[in-house]
Amino acid sequence: MDSIQIGEINIYWLRGGYTHFDGGAMFGVVPKPLWEKKYPANEKNQLANVTDPMFFRYLGKNYLIDSGLGNGRLTEKQRRNYGVTEESFVLDDLAKLGVAPEDIDYILMTHLHFDHVLGLTGISEEGNYSIFPNAEIWTSDIEWDEMRHPNVRSKATYWQENWEAIEGQIHTFAKEKEFNDAIKMTHTGGHSNGHAVIWLDFAGEKAIHMADIFPTFAHQNVLWVTAYDDYPMTSISAKQEIFQQTFGKNYWFLSYHDARFRAVKIGENGEITSELKIKNRN
Numbered sequence: 260m261d262s263i264q265i266g267e268i269n270i271y272w273l274r275g276g277y278t279h280f281d282g283g284a285m286f287g288v289v290p291k292p293l294w295e296k297k298y299p300a301n302e303k304n305q306l307a308n309v310t311d312p313m314f315f316r317y318l319g320k321n322y323l324i325d326s327g328l329g330n331g332r333l334t335e336k337q338r339r340n341y342g343v344t345e346e347s348f349v350l351d352d353l354a355k356l357g358v359a360p361e362d363i364d365y366i367l368m369t370h371l372h373f374d375h376v377l378g379l380t381g382i383s384e385e386g387n388y389s390i391f392p393n394a395e396i397w398t399s400d401i402e403w404d405e406m407r408h409p410n411v412r413s414k415a416t417y418w419q420e421n422w423e424a425i426e427g428q429i430h431t432f433a434k435e436k437e438f439n440d441a442i443k444m445t446h447t448g449g450h451s452n453g454h455a456v457i458w459l460d461f462a463g464e465k466a467i468h469m470a471d472i473f474p475t476f477a478h479q480n481v482l483w484v485t486a487y488d489d490y491p492m493t494s495i496s497a498k499q500e501i502f503q504q505t506f507g508k509n510y511w512f513l514s515y516h517d518a519r520f521r522a523v524k525i526g527e528n529g530e531i532t533s534e535l536k537i538k539n540r541n
Contacts, residue, residue, distance in 0.1 A: 266461025275327020277307035279342025297477035307518040326378030369470035387424040400431035400454025448496030466511040
């Protein structure tokens with residue numbers, strides 16, 4: 260599986276599913292002749308998107324970032340609408356690393372949309388159950404509130420069956436949560452009202468996971484936001500602020516959705532200075 264070393268820490272991408280989202284939805288008001296030069300669509304105007312969680316170990320604790328599509332969680336109609344061609348192999352990939360589901364200590368959820376949260380629960384004859392029963396699951400308090408009380412728009416992605424089995428494991432933060440000297444989450448809003456990003460600093464080597472306010476590296480233009488963003492102006496402001504802090508500062512940008520690149524570094528003028536392509540997804 261693909262991995263990257265940040266300081267002394269190895270971050271592994273786990274196979275969480277493969278989708279094909281509508282190109283217009285992924286790039287919103289941006290005209291297709293512009294975005295298709297940076298991220299080509301298929302004959303159905305769909306863009307290939309992975310939904311690949313990240314795993315790493317730090318100070319003796321096991322971390323996941325988001326959880327993938329899970330298995331058997333989508334109906335046939337949903338799989339068709341979302342262009343799902345592959346469900347999750349997260350548990351298989353963890354097993355290759357010698358990690359059992361019970362060994363996961365922390366799950367950092369950037370937000371709780373279906374394509375990020377489905378992998379937290381499984382289905383049995385008795386109903387839904389937590390796949391990672393010993394983990395603390397962290398998200399922003401705003402995100403958790405909306406998950407349980409969605410509005411007329413967000414109820415399409417916040418499903419009751421996605422939170423009931425994990426309710427007792429949820430931990431929330433307001434603006435920022437520092438886990439230790441190397442890992443923190445900060446609330447941004449934008450894509451969802453409670454969306455968060457994850458900052459990593461291992462021995463001075465830095466990375467950031469911007470999740471769905473920077474869903475693919477074709478979205479580098481701060482004005483290019485998805486039609487899925489509930490608060491696009493907030494996404495734009497968050498991207499501007501983060502890019503000012505990180506461009507040219509030797510940060511790795513990590514991706515959950517980009518089907519071409521796992522990570523890139525971006526120079527002060529917006530040029531890609533380093534890249535890690537997807538190579539080993541089998």
